[in-house]
Amino acid sequence: MNLQLKNLWIERGERDLCRDLSFSVLNGELIRIAGENGAGKSSLIKAILGWVHLEAGNLEFNGEDVTQHRDMLLQCQLYLGHTPGIKSVFTALENLRLYCPQASEEALEFALDQVQLGAFVDTPAAQLSAGQKRRIALARLWLTDKALWFLDEPFTALDVKGVDALEQRMSDHLSSGGAIVITTHQPLLSLAPKVIELVA
Template sequence: MSLLAVRDLAVARGGLRAVEGVSFDLAAGGALVLRGPNGIGKTTLLRSLAGLQPAVAGVIEAAPDAIAYAGHSDGLKPALSAAENLRFWAEIFGGEDIAGALDAMNLRELADRPAHALSAGQKRRLGLARLMVTGRPVWLLDEPTVSLDRDSVSLFAAMLRAHLGRGGAAVIATHIELGLPEAEILELGPYRASQARREARPAGFNEAFG
């Protein structure tokens, strides 16, 4: 049974179609790695899968509240501590315990530190730890290892493998090897739009807040 099914999907950026004809099925325990040159549309595709911007064409099928998205922003409240940030997101998504998330990304010693006082790598670890408290089975990850050192990449990879082992799934835009031998690779080059076709933007849609 698919946790996420995509059929003949086309997405656009800035009014121009980026990729088209994308189809895949993601089952429990499955991981899909998006590859392609910068600017091909990996972020746009992930944002469309997350429901943050409309697709141009095609179908996205997933259970309600199945998807958690981690983009380039860490999504932290600067004045709150690391633990308070996790509790905030846990309450938003249904009250998952934060202890496992703190441990998974080695944040115990930073639990009481305000987010604004964290380094870029520490903020990234905290932003990724949010995924664990969502309780959602499908993780969409856009270059998740940015700002992470080698040890932190290993922590994240272990967290991701544990998520897949529990029956979760993930779509990841990354060029970093995460030790996921079962992951499928989706090269987006063949799906690049055949010509730069301008798309009418949906009424009332504002890309700045998409």
């Protein structure tokens, strides 16, 4: 897997979020996008995924132009944003089943167990805290076979146990040849990230 970003220029209103930004994402790499609030970290991920307009620049995935073959990138990636699509009318298990329909009941329960939600499998998400809802979304990381992850502030609202579990899962994914692009204020030094600093 090889994602190349060349000379990206993203504008928000009258402001340049980034200009001439170039970097690559290769197997086993963790890219940490850092910067102050409003620097454009989330917008950069959205621009790569195609729903924020690029003023200029090239995006290539495995040698193919992403603007022409967007589906190829989308098929190979998993995106978890600030609001990760958790339905309050569904239980934790049902929410996970929606996004991972191929997974067995045992696998779904195992994934929820990994994010310390084993006791809340049948609890409606409406009755869970913000951190627990985020954990339901993060449980997808234990079930996915996608090689490239885009995680937008995944540590928000997580407690220490949640942060440790997520860091361990990210480490396992990188060891198995996957790649991660993450926006976070956590330094993640143990995972030796490549840091892209955006300036507000």
